[in-house]
Amino acid sequence: MAHHEVDHVSGVTTTGHEWDGIKELNNPLPRWWLYVFYATIVWSFGYFLVYPSWPTLTGYTKGLLGYSQREAALTAVAEGAAARLQAGQGLADATLETIQGDPKLLEFAMANGKAAFGDNCAPCHGSGATGSKGYPNLQDDDWLWGGSLDAIHQTITVGIRSTHEESRISDMPAFGRDGLLERDQIKAVASYVRSLSGLPVPEGADLATGGTVYAENCASCHGEKGEGMAEMGAPNLADAIWLYGSDEKTVVETITNARRGVMPAWDGRLDPVTVKSLAVYVHALGGGS
Template sequence: MAHDTHEQVDAVTGVTTTGHSWDGISELNNPLPRWWLWSFYLTIIWSIGYWIVYPAWPLAASYTRGFFNWQSREAIVEDLDALKAQRAGMTAKLAQTSLEDVTKNPELFAFARAQGKAAFGDNCAPCHGAGGGGAKGYPNLNDDDWLWGGTLAQIEHTIRYGARSTNDKGHQGSMPAFGRDGMLKRPEISNVADYVRSLSGLPVEKGADLTAGAKVFADNCAACHGPKGQGNQELGAPNLTDKIWLFGADKAAIMEGLTNGRGGVMPTWHERLDDTTIKALTLYVHSLGGAR
């Protein structure tokens, strides 16, 4: 690149150059189009007017309100109030109709599911996933395996009061830490883990002592999971005979649970969501799959 400070005139166009030249190509010093310059100046004037009319500048503890005193938050509130007014009739009808009767009314049921889906996305999806598919430690709501029961009434109770939450009406069952608290030794935990895997037809380690594992299970686990390992919804004890595993089915995951216990927490929602929203959420979750 060459730079020449002396004014030069392009021989072909007769236009003065800027003095910049790259590989023999000179840069012409053409002025910007007049319309472009005026457009640019108008944007500057517009920005100044915007600063005056609308909220724009942050202050120490607040912000400039603007001449119109307009706020996006207030606009959203107005839009939400208008939406509530539009839905008021169906919302009132949903509030007055029992869960079972809502499922018999296609129009009301569709409205409840739409409301429930929105509430699920705002409150439940971070743990259970956008479609209710769950994740490790968070139940899949699309299958027919329910820790605390899958009827409308049971789902509503779980949503309203949670599990192992601060509410006394919530589900309280938890799995003891058999290893950490010294109730079982490592070999016993290994044996019972193999036995639990065998209940759902999973392969066990070669030489595994299933007889010893069955005894450990009968002495320590059957009280919650039942003598055949089919679970107990009143206690939130999973069915160990199916192939649905909340924390993983590999032996290491089972041994970790036996050693340190399990007790995930689901929050209580009755103080955060109104009764109609809880009803809509119940109907939506119930409709995802495996409903009872």
């Protein structure tokens, strides 16, 4: 293969490299490119001087500025921690109402509450807080124990049928299992309850008996018209929202054996600032007054 062969089309010598008959021309580098290249070399000397650059036997050259990414990161982390501590302290001292009225505290409480919800509550209430059978949806404005800030805070603090000594407690009797009502009475009252929210009832259902059974056994907790009662943690039975399900079989099962869902207490397990944050967060999801 001949070196310094001259390409007869362009008149430029070739490098002698050839692939499948294609030869490489030995063109000089463009001027502008060369100058940029020299400029970067000059620039690098300036850089060596100002910033940490060359390794030495015991460490590295520190540069005139004394800049260190490690130190910059540590400072940023320390500043963040100080800001969080301050915000946390602000939450500890503030009432729930104050937090809601203060945009800065509210922002911090919401972020804190959201994170704590994902860690502690999502396994039962769902990551979107929409609940599932037996685990209430916290997004809707339908509350067993009340949807005010204080009511929600209390529920989270002491739990429901939990081991906390001040736990919210309300035990619906197991009307069938404990022999308080006959099978027919349970069927009748189940139909009656379903009729409250306009659900269809089986042909020949005895709504009159159902109504009487309801007034005598259920109204004390669920209210005269099935509107529910927050002091008893008893759900509204006249709306379209069901904790355990609205079909005939499920309602009969609920009345026969009762449910008595358990919500753990968080007092002592989560610090007060986190519990407050959770109350604010959950209230913002679907709370009311």
